Amino acid sequence: MTTLVEQEKIQQQFKERMNEDELLNCMRCGFCLPTCPTYIESGYKESHSPRGRIAMMKAVVDGIVEPDEDFERSLELCLGCRACEPVCPSGVNYGHLLEEARDIINQNKKHSLPVRAVRKTVFEGLFPHQNRMRNMVGLLGFYQRSGIRTLARKTGYLGLLPDNLATMEKVLPKVPTLKEMKNRPEHLPAIAEKVHRVAFFSGCLMDTMFMKTNDATMKLLQLAGCEIVIPKQQTCCGALHGHSGEKNGAKELAKKNIAAFEDLGVDFIITNAGGCGAFLVDYDHLLKDDPVWKERALAFKLKIKDISEILVAVSFHKKVKLELPAQVITYQDSCHLRNVMKTASAPRTLLGAIKGVQFKEMKEADRCCGSAGIYNIVESEMSMVMLDYKMVQAKATHATTIVTANPGCLLQMQLGIEREGLSDKMRAVHIVDLLAEAVK
């Protein structure tokens, strides 16, 4: 519940902080509506559309409505997939408006004690500290390996979890050991003739739970002729914070990352997670009110490149022979990779270059799978509606491999496969893992 006093404070902050030009830029043409998954799945409810949400934000600024429960609910239900942005004739930066609005609500709302404790642990205690991430993921590894997992499954304890969480437990990847996670390289030479010196943004979850994918990414970069530096001082990108109304936390992380990558003398900073990459390229906006940091953020942003983009740019797919056993594969776009980083054709170019496989585009591959950070946990009902729709489209391609480009999407697709009972026929992989598999 938001109290009336809180509502007043939120309204005041909306007046002070929301970007009025951006709100006015929305000309209400409605071209965003057909791209919005929550608009479609809510049965065409305008209050769950980008145009509706912007109208609400503006009405709160103008004092026409109060930021009541319905308003908050509408903002919560937004996936933040930003599919509305590429189709917007006026180029409204919806993602920025949403982030600001969520931050205002969060900063002025008193969460219940348990929610506050969880938020503090996750946003301050866990993600910004890579050693703690390792320990946390290590604990998961212990759970998976020690027999507790078998026990938990057999005793039915998992049945106490909501359905999709229990399923999610099954699809989590086999995590590396603590020792493996601690022993990470800081510099790797190019294997082929050197064409670029790049830095690798390893990410927090990617460098622990998905460490194998990071290894594959670096391998591909080396084969593509890239010398790689992996600065130890880097930290979590802050996307989770930014999307959850913890802007200040995100800013601190951004500054650390900018500093960590600043003086490395690299051509590009490579990411392999669409969600992280999209947040990294927005650092200049995040730090826009700080003139010194804004400049530094801009220089940082200009170097960010997704792994697929650099591989295509250096013609990796033409130089290195890629081959796999005959299979049909399909690709699920990462929303942020596509809508924010504008990377859509590079992954398809790479997949199309693998000999032996048939690439089949699924219908609406650009529509969100419902993962959306922690959306599939906090808004699991809507998330599962999205996922079920996605699986219908994936199955229609008869693909046995669903390729993704972001860890959240990867887990969600694995969850989808598990829910459909297809785990013996279908798999979901990160694009770099598939490419590494295909390298002859």
Place this chain on the structure above:
Amino acid sequence: MLSNEVKQKLITIVTEKNFDDSKIERLVYSYDATPNFQSMPNAVISPRNTEDVSEILKICNQYEVPIVPRGSGTNLCAGTCPTEGGIVLLFKHMNKILEIDEENLTITVQPGVITLDMIHAIEEKGLFYPPDPSSMKISTIGGNINENSGGLRGLKYGVTRDYVIGLEAVLPNGDIIRTGGKLAKDVAGYDLTRLFVGSEGTLGVITEATLKLIPMPETRKTMLALYQDLSAAARSVSKIIANKIIPTTLEFLDQATLKVVEDYAQIGLPTDVQAVLLIEQDGPPEVVERDIQKIAEVCKLENAVSIQIAATEEEAMALRTARRAALSAVARLAPTTILEDATVPRSEIANMVKAINEITEKYQLTICTFGHAGDGNLHPTCATDARNHEEMERVEKAFAEIFEKAIELGGTITGEHGVGAMKAPYLEWKLKKEGIAAMLGIKHAFDPNNIMNPGKVFAKDSKKRVVITR
């Protein structure tokens, strides 16, 4: 506010979950795509079927509650802005394709069907529904019929009106009527079908429609011609048609538009040219080929400085980029975008564009003009800022002069967007007092209590005509 009595009666009809009067729900149905129009309804209702609509209208008629039928709210004339409050009617439950009849070449649909979804279903059968308003990805067919929407293919194929052959509609007294049918010929009485098309929800609520379909053309070809001289481009348009060729699409961009498009999309168009024509023809391959060659000759004779004919679909897409990016490019210039649709006989295109340029100059505004040259339907589009009241006054004066000029050239104040609340004050300029009186007579016969979308089409006061001092 709705009285509790009315509210309870409406809930009884549609059930609790299809009635919403929360502040947020009312807010998000307080606008459509028209700048500067916003007004909250008292409630939002989603009927499940024609009977629900009939019962709702009876209640609204009895208690004189305004009722605004709304599709996806993409119209540009404030046609679905509930300016007098009341009830906004949504058709999210009435969104089924009822039948595609391949023997009679018709489709029967409920009003809430999304236009593009309907077109996809039609094309799966190898059939064709030509009207393609630029909002078709989300507009509803009910909205298209009520606004008589146009699109890019109007020249050859006509507009929504030319495809609606039968309707089911509910009148304000609750009566359910059926007009027309799956018939090529039908002269049984007044043509109520045509009367309802473009009536902007002021006569009744359309609850079902039967549309005419045609076979899908075999091929399509695209070309682009650039001109140093506006009149030469306009002459090309007339000459193409005088050569007995009716292209599917004959789109026009002026220099101002071209400049902002190039700034925005960087597609390598020369910005020193005065006009661009995007031309498309469809039909059997040999006819299309012959027509395109002939059109190219006409353009050459009229001194087009460049003519490009697309060899592949990719090239065609590239040629269409400039026209497709026009709205985005202009919209990004300033916060407020006002898109108008003054229309003249096609022979007057050059005069109209020149007049628009002079008016733009006179009022010191940014107006880019693009549009459907083949139909004489232009979209002078103004990039402005609604917060700047002084400039907004100039914008209003400029558009008034544009309407005046269009009428003077034998044209109209709106070619495809509709009158709504936005152009109601100007309607009399086009229709004269007598024309308005005739229309009001019809309105009163159908809707004596004025509950159907009040404040639209008919204005309380007409604008004084501007005196053109040029």
